[in-house]
Amino acid sequence: MIETPRAQYTQIAETIRARIEEGTYPPGSTLPSEEDFAREFGVTRPTVNRAIGQLRSSGDVKVRRGAGTTVRSLARIHRDSRKRYAARQQGTGAGEVEARELNLESRTEYRQIGRVDTPPAVASVLGIPASESSLLRSRVLYANNEPTQIADSYFPWSKTKDCKALMKPDAGTGGSYGRLAEIGYGPVRFTEDVTGRTPTDSEQRILDLDPTQWVFEIRHVAYTATDLPIEVCIHVMPQHLWSLGYGWEESIVETGK
């Protein structure tokens, strides 16, 4: 559709972004200085600074104090809601599937595994009183040593407390879902709610984000064959690092004929 004329700094940001996409400034490389850009584009340094600010918000570049501005090194990772569960069955933790597809080195770091108070919002989805504990498996995932997501999985404590494998970082073949299946709570149906927001201070630190870089918050719920919600997982994922893929069938019946 028709675009209105762009602000000068937006035009400069788009020119630099195009050069990044063409490979003029390759992934991980250091950009020319603001002075250099100001000279090249015939504008003031504050204008260049605003353009760089836009590229920083959108995740195209990283600005490191004293180390200059570098081009993003990770390409966007596609997270397919269905493929990832298929991959679990071959023994790969779902969280690492996507990184491996792109030949990125993936790593999961557990922050906490154990019994916790259930956050009220999680309790209401699990259908348990907020006074009932949960088993929390909280982890940060990395691709090529860059943090790509925080994932906090909550399981009702009463149903999972006797499963020793779930208390360990490596829950074994098929991951935590494999263990749930063994104790009679194998997930067969899933829902995800996706929202977007700015990152908290803690998320900025853990995920190496600017306050202007939005995150996806995915509330993933796994249900057993008897429709019991057995897991709520809250994923927090920098938006510039991910695309989310979903698919479904639906027969559209003709009406009104």
Add this chain to the structure above:
Amino acid sequence: MIETPRAQYTQIAETIRARIEEGTYPPGSTLPSEEDFAREFGVTRPTVNRAIGQLRSSGDVKVRRGAGTTVRSLARIHRDSRKRYAARQQGTGAGEVEARELNLESRTEYRQIGRVDTPPAVASVLGIPASESSLLRSRVLYANNEPTQIADSYFPWSKTKDCKALMKPDAGTGGSYGRLAEIGYGPVRFTEDVTGRTPTDSEQRILDLDPTQWVFEIRHVAYTATDLPIEVCIHVMPQHLWSLGYGWEESIVETGK
């Protein structure tokens, strides 16, 4: 998890946000002035201004030149990928389903309906040469007179050019999918890819957004029973106005036992 101490303006933003949630400042109401807040919190006006800036980015408030700062009036709208198609069968256009569920007054404004050059990214999904035209149905959706999304649907021109109803804003009962079914291209399978980004200048204008308010870009693809991609719809939706819901079944087979 452990949070680091928050910046003062972030704390003030959170206090104001909590008051909005509690109803101290109801939807659509005008917030106290920055001077009032500065006095109340014992901080400088620039600190309050930064706090308001955060609330503005997150969509909690709107700042109108000369009209002060008002609390957001629309609650977040939940878009359920499955329910919306069921609703089509009862004759409601899918785009208006969610607004109606919340008793919001919904309205669709068509910007353009007709033959256009197919954007290369759309052509590759539709599996047609970029030289082949598409039928574009481009619209803006409103809830209570606030713009909530831009939706641009592309159909292969060669397959849809003879369908008169598709050339009109109101495509009839069951919407465009009803018409596609009648000409033998009824969609039965769907995929959606969700990404997030900052809005373009044009999107800021149409959707009444600040440059710091991110949008969802959903690439929705509809496939026929013979797996022919018959529609690509690009939805652009302010993130603070929406949550996106998906669901699927999957049998997790135990392995490695």
